Amino acid sequence: MRLSTDRARCCSSGMCVITAPEVFDQDDEDGRVLLLDPTPSPALHEAVRQAIEVCPCGVITEEIGPG
Numbered sequence: 001m002r003l004s005t006d007r008a009r010c011c012s013s014g015m016c017v018i019t020a021p022e023v024f025d026q027d028d029e030d031g032r033v034l035l036l037d038p039t040p041s042p043a044l045h046e047a048v049r050q051a052i053e054v055c056p057c058g059v060i061t062e063e064i065g066p067g
């Protein structure tokens, strides 16, 4: 799994941080998403996929391909 985020479109809801705090954080200044771990371990994949689903702005993307 390899992740990317489009911070410009993040609406700072914080849902990803609640769902997968090992992988996502929020910027102290503007509240936008910070991607802590772009290649999370398999144990975190389910939580990450939930975060992708609950993100209201659709800014978290799982890139297709190895990793």
Ligand code: SF4
Residues within 6 Å of the ligand: 005, 009, 010, 011, 012, 013, 014, 015, 016, 017, 024, 026, 031, 032, 033, 054, 055, 056, 057, 058, 059, 060
């Ligand atoms: S859930 Fe989506 S919109 Fe909310 S902080 Fe995370 S990336 Fe941004």
